Amino acid sequence: MTDPGPEPLTRWHRLAGTSVLLDGFHALKHAVRFGAEVPVAVTADRRAALALADELAPDVRETLDALLTEVPEAVYRSLVARPHPTAVAALAVRPAREASLRALARTPRTAPVVVLDNPRNLGNAGAVIRLAAGFGAAGVVTTGTLDPWHPTVVRGGAGLHFATAVERLDIGELPYGPVFALDPEGEDIRGLKLPDEAVLAFGSERSGLSPALRARADHLVALPMRPQVSSYNLATSVAMTLYHWSATGGTPA
Numbered sequence: 001m002t003d004p005g006p007e008p009l010t011r012w013h014r015l016a017g018t019s020v021l022l023d024g025f026h027a028l029k030h031a032v033r034f035g036a037e038v039p040v041a042v043t044a045d046r047r048a049a050l051a052l053a054d055e056l057a058p059d060v061r062e063t064l065d066a067l068l069t070e071v072p073e074a075v076y077r078s079l080v081a082r083p084h085p086t087a088v089a090a091l092a093v094r095p096a097r098e099a100s101l102r103a104l105a106r107t108p109r110t111a112p113v114v115v116l117d118n119p120r121n122l123g124n125a126g127a128v129i130r131l132a133a134g135f136g137a138a139g140v141v142t143t144g145t146l147d148p149w150h151p152t153v154v155r156g157g158a159g160l161h162f163a164t165a166v167e168r169l170d171i172g173e174l175p176y177g178p179v180f181a182l183d184p185e186g187e188d189i190r191g192l193k194l195p196d197e198a199v200l201a202f203g204s205e206r207s208g209l210s211p212a213l214r215a216r217a218d219h220l221v222a223l224p225m226r227p228q229v230s231s232y233n234l235a236t237s238v239a240m241t242l243y244h245w246s247a248t249g250g251t252p253a
C-alpha cells in the first residue's frame, strides 16, 4: 500500500465541514465527469477503485488515478458515516450560489427547471436531481427548509448535483418561465406540450403544492391516474413529467 502521508487526511479534516461529501465510486465518477472541483479523494482499495474506473469510467480514469489516495480501511471508515461498498469517498467544492443562479437564469433555456415545493424526503430530492441530470434539465430548485446539498441527497443523486444547477430559493425568486404546477386536479398532461422554458413545479410529499406556489402557477397539470388512487410518489411524478417533455419534442442535452 502507498503511504498516504499526512496531507490528504489533513486536507480532509480541514474541508469536511464546508464541502460536499461524495460517497462511493459512482458519486466521485459523476462529479469529476461534470467538472466538480475535488480537493481530496480516498479509498480503502485503490486497485479495486481503478479497476472500476477501467470498466465504467475510462474517460475520467486518469483524473481518478491522480486524485485517489489509498488509506487503511479503518481510516476510511472513520471518515464516512456509512461505508460504501466501493470504499471510495471524496470531498468536492459546493458551487457558489451566484453560479447556480446564473445557470438558472441563462437564456435561451433548452430544458425545463424542476421546482420541488417544500420537499421533506431527502431520498426523493436525490432521486429528482439524478432524473434532472439524466434529462439535461436546467436545474432543480427547492423551496422550504430541506438542504438540496445535504449528504443524503447527494448520495441519492449519485454525485449528479454537478450535472445540473441545484439551489434552494424562495418562491418569489423562482427562475423565469411559465410555471406548470403538477397536481392531480389539473389538466391532463397528455394533451399538452411542455416548452423548454417551462418551470415544472411539484408539491410536498405531505401536503402537495403550497398556496404560494399555486398562486404563482400559470397552468395546473395532472398525470394520468386511475380513480381512487390519490397521488404518485414525488420523484415518480417528476420522472413522468420529464419523460413527457422529452417524448413531445424536448431534447435531453
Ligand SMILES: C[S@@+](CC[C@H](N)C(=O)[O-])C[C@H]1O[C@@H](n2cnc3c(N)ncnc32)[C@H](O)[C@@H]1O
Binding pocket: 181, 182, 183, 184, 185, 201, 202, 203, 204, 205, 206, 207, 208, 209, 221, 222, 223, 224, 225, 230, 231, 232, 233, 234, 237
Ligand atoms: C406525493 S404527492 C403529494 C400528495 C399530497 N398528500 C397531496 O395532498 O397532494 C407529491 C407531488 O407529486 C405530484 N403528483 C403526484 N401525483 C400526481 C398526479 N396524478 N398528477 C399530477 N401531479 C402529481 C404533485 O406535484 C404532488 O404535489
